[in-house]
Amino acid sequence: MRCSCEGNFFMSVQYGIGVDVGSTSTKAVIVDAVGRMVASHLIPTGGSAALSAAKCVERIVADVGIRQDDTPIVSTGYGRAQVNGAGERITEITCHSIGVHHLNPEIALLIDVGGQDSKVIRIGKNGRPADFEINDKCSAGTGRFLEVMSRVLEIPLPELGALALESTAPSAISSTCTVFAESEVIGRIGAGDSVKDIAAGIHLSMASKIGTLSRRVGVVEPVCVTGGVALNPAFRFYLSKQIGVELWVPEEPQLTGALGAAILSLKNND
Amino acid sequence: MSEEKAYRRLETSQLLQQISFRHMLEAHAASEDGNLTWITSGFPVEIPIAMGIGVVYPEQYAAIVGAQKVGPDICGLAEEYGYSNELCSYARASIGATIKPDQSPLGGLPRPQALLACNNICGTVLRWYDAVSELTGAPVYLFDTPPIDDEQLPHHVAYVRQGLHKLVDFLAKKFDTTMEKENLRKVSQYSSDAIRLWIDSLEACKNKPSPLNCADRFLTMAPVVSSRGKDYCVEFYQALNDEVRGRVKDGIGAIRDERVRLLWDNIPPWFQIFRFFNGLAKKGVVFPADTYTHAWSGKVSGDDLYGSITEVYSNVYLNKGLEAKADKMVQLIKDYALDGFIMFSVRSCKRYSLGQMVTRELVTERTGVPGTIIEGDMVDSRLFNDAQIQTRVEALLEMFV
Ligand code: SF4
Numbered sequence: 135m136r137c138s139c140e141g142n143f144f145m146s147v148q149y150g151i152g153v154d155v156g157s158t159s160t161k162a163v164i165v166d167a168v169g170r171m172v173a174s175h176l177i178p179t180g181g182s183a184a185l186s187a188a189k190c191v192e193r194i195v196a197d198v199g200i201r202q203d204d205t206p207i208v209s210t211g212y213g214r215a216q217v218n219g220a221g222e223r224i225t226e227i228t229c230h231s232i233g234v235h236h237l238n239p240e241i242a243l244l245i246d247v248g249g250q251d252s253k254v255i256r257i258g259k260n261g262r263p264a265d266f267e268i269n270d271k272c273s274a275g276t277g278r279f280l281e282v283m284s285r286v287l288e289i290p291l292p293e294l295g296a297l298a299l300e301s302t303a304p305s306a307i308s309s310t311c312t313v314f315a316e317s318e319v320i321g322r323i324g325a326g327d328s329v330k331d332i333a334a335g336i337h338l339s340m341a342s343k344i345g346t347l348s349r350r351v352g353v354v355e356p357v358c359v360t361g362g363v364a365l366n367p368a369f370r371f372y373l374s375k376q377i378g379v380e381l382w383v384p385e386e387p388q389l390t391g392a393l394g395a396a397i398l399s400l401k402n403n404d
Numbered sequence: 405m406s407e408e409k410a411y412r413r414l415e416t417s418q419l420l421q422q423i424s425f426r427h428m429l430e431a432h433a434a435s436e437d438g439n440l441t442w443i444t445s446g447f448p449v450e451i452p453i454a455m456g457i458g459v460v461y462p463e464q465y466a467a468i469v470g471a472q473k474v475g476p477d478i479c480g481l482a483e484e485y486g487y488s489n490e491l492c493s494y495a496r497a498s499i500g501a502t503i504k505p506d507q508s509p510l511g512g513l514p515r516p517q518a519l520l521a522c523n524n525i526c527g528t529v530l531r532w533y534d535a536v537s538e539l540t541g542a543p544v545y546l547f548d549t550p551p552i553d554d555e556q557l558p559h560h561v562a563y564v565r566q567g568l569h570k571l572v573d574f575l576a577k578k579f580d581t582t583m584e585k586e587n588l589r590k591v592s593q594y595s596s597d598a599i600r601l602w603i604d605s606l607e608a609c610k611n612k613p614s615p616l617n618c619a620d621r622f623l624t625m626a627p628v629v630s631s632r633g634k635d636y637c638v639e640f641y642q643a644l645n646d647e648v649r650g651r652v653k654d655g656i657g658a659i660r661d662e663r664v665r666l667l668w669d670n671i672p673p674w675f676q677i678f679r680f681f682n683g684l685a686k687k688g689v690v691f692p693a694d695t696y697t698h699a700w701s702g703k704v705s706g707d708d709l710y711g712s713i714t715e716v717y718s719n720v721y722l723n724k725g726l727e728a729k730a731d732k733m734v735q736l737i738k739d740y741a742l743d744g745f746i747m748f749s750v751r752s753c754k755r756y757s758l759g760q761m762v763t764r765e766l767v768t769e770r771t772g773v774p775g776t777i778i779e780g781d782m783v784d785s786r787l788f789n790d791a792q793i794q795t796r797v798e799a800l801l802e803m804f805v
Binding site: 212224225226227228262263264265266268270271350 | 761768774776779789791792795796798799802803805
C-alpha cells in the first residue's frame with residue numbers, strides 16, 4: 135500500500151500497533167516507523183473484546199517478531215476501553231479518517247459500513263475528521279442487515295452481492311427497519327419475486343439508507359468506502375448510483391480503523 | 405485525578421438544598437389547606453403566587469425521579485397503567501408517581517387542588533394534566549399561548565391577555581381568593597430581581613475560566629423555575645451571584661483545567677448529571693452556556709403587568725420557530741466564545757428535539773464551530789446508550805486536537 139507520509143515520522147519508535155475492536159470483528163495492524171503496514175490480523179470479536187484484542191495483538195507481534203511491551207498501542211472501536219496495554223484510546227471516527235487519509239490523501243468523504251453501525255466522515259485538515267454522522271441506532275444500513283437477509287434468503291453472505299448484480303429489476307424493499315424489511319422479503323418471496331431481484335432490492339435499500347446519511351454530511355469527491363461491506367460489489371454498485379459518484383475502495387477496507395490507530399500510535403510517540 | 409478534583413463544588417449548593425426543602429414543605433402545607441396547584445415550567449407563576457396559592461412543579465419532581473435513577477421504575481408504573489413509552493418521561497414519571505405515591509421518591513408530590521398548564525413549552529402538557537386530573541379530580545386550567553413564528557400577532561396578544569384574566573377568575577373562584585394589584589407588583593418585583601441575578605450569574609460564564617458548568621446551572625436553576633416571586637428566591641440568587649462573581653474576580657473556574665468550551669442544547673440526562681459533565685470536566689471540557697437554563701430570562705415589569713406577562717410567557721424559547729433556536733445558539737456561541745456544541749436529542753421531548761439536525765447544520769454554517777447530536781432521554785435511562793454517546797462526544801473532542 136502507498137503511504138502518504140513516508141519519511142515524515144520522527145524515528146523514535148520502530149513500530150506502532152493499532153487495534154480496532156468492532157462489534158463484529160477485531161482487527162489489529164502493525165506499521166513500521168514510516169507508516170507501512172507490516173502485519174495485520176482479523177478475527178471475530180465474540181464474547182470478549184479484551185480477549186479478541188489480545189489474541190490479535192499476540193498474533194501480529196509474533197508475525198513481525200517484535201516485543202509487544204516496546205511497541206506503542208492505540209485502540210479504537212466500540213471495545214477500545216477493553217484493550218489491555220493501549221496507551222491511548224481514540225474513536226473509530228478519527229482512526230478511520232486518519233487511516234484512509236494515510237492510504238489516499240485525496241479522499242474527502244469516507245463512508246464506513248461496519249457490522250452494527252455505519253458512519254460518514256468528511257475528512258479535513260491532516261486527515262482529521264471535519265464532520266461526521268453515525269447511524270448506530272438501527273441495524274438497517276449496516277452489515278447486520280445483509281447478514282439477516284442472507285439467512286432469510288438462504289444464500290451465503292459472500293454470494294449475495296454477486297447474485298444481486300444479475301438482477302435488472304430490484305424488488306422494492308423498505309429501508310427503514312431490519313425487522314420490517316425481513317417480513318417484506320418474506321412477502322416478496324411469497325409474491326414470487328426471483329431471489330436475484332430480492333437480493334438486489336436488499337442492496338438497493340441499504341444503499342439508499344447510507345446515501346441519505348452521506349447527503350446529510352454532504353457528498354464531496356473523491357469518496358472512499360470502507361468496512362467489511364465495502365467488499366460487496368452489489369453494495370458498491372448501488373451506493374455509487376445513489377450518491378452519483380465513483381467510489382474508491384482500499385485493498386483491505388476492514389483494516390483502515392486499525393491502520394489509523396497504528397499511525398496515531400507513532401505520532402503520539404514522536 | 406479524582407472526580408472531586410476536576411470539578412469545584414459550589415458553596416451555594418447547601419443553600420439550594422435548604423430552599424428546595426422549604427419549597428416542598430410549603431407545597432405540603434398548601435395541599436393540606438386545600439390550596440395547592442401543580443404547574444408547568446413555563447406557566448406565569450407570578451399569578452398564583454400573588455393570589456396566595458401554593459405551587460409545585462411535576463417537571464421538577466420528574467427530574468428528581470431521574471436523578472434518583474428510578475426513572476424506568478416510575479415511568480414503568482404509568483406504562484403498566486396503559487400509557488405509551490413514547491409519552492414524555494416527565495409526564496410518565498409524574499403520572500406513575502400519582503398512581504403509586506408509596507413506591508415513588510419523596511412519597512410522590514402532594515395532592516393538587518387545581519392543575520395549571522401553559523402550552524408555551526409543548527402540547528403534551530395539556531393531555532398530561534388531563535390524565536392527572538382524571539387521577540386526582542383536580543380541574544385543569546389551560547393558559548393557551550399560540551406559537552410565534554416571526555412576530556407575535558396583535559390578535560394573539562389580545563387572546564393571551566384574555567387568557568390571563570380568565571386565569572385570575574378561575575383561581576379566584578376555585579380558591580376563594582382575590583388578586584390584589586399591589587401583591588402582583590410585589591411578586592413581579594421579586595421575580596424580576598431573581599431573574600436579573602440569575603441572568604447576571606449566567607453571563608458571568610462569558611469569562612475564562614467559566615465560573616459555572618452545566619450541572620451547576622441545571623441544579624441552581626430550580627428556584628428560578630419554582631419559586632420566582634418569593635423573597636427567599638431573591639436571597640438565594642444573591643448568594644449564588646456573590647459566589648459566581650467572586651470566582652470570576654479570583655479567576656477560579658468551575659473546573660480546574662478548562663481547555664474546551666462547549667454549548668449544551670436541551671434538557672440534561674438527570675440520571676447522569678454528575679457522571680456525564682464531571683467525566684468531561686476531567687478531559688478539560690466545560691459548558692459555559694446552554695439553551696435550557698437561559699430560557700428563564702423574561703422579566704415581568706413595567707406599569708402594565710398583564711401586558712408584560714403576556715409578552716414574556718408567549719416568547720419562551722420553545723414557543724418559537726427553528727430560526728429563533730438557531731439564532732439563540734449562534735448568539736450564545738459567539739458571546740461565550742465557545743469551541744463547539746453538543747445537542748442532546750431527547751426522545752421524550754419532541755418539541756425541544758425536533759429540527760436539531762437542521763439546526764446543527766445552520767449553527768455550524770454560521771459559526772464555523774463543529775457540533776454533534778447525541779440521543780437519549782432525560783429521565784428514562786433505558787433510552788440512553790453510554791457507548792454510542794461516548795463515541796460521538798469523544799469524536800467531537802478529537803476534532804479540537
Ligand atoms: S414534551 Fe418536552 S416540553 Fe413537553 S413536558 Fe415533556 S419535556 Fe417538557
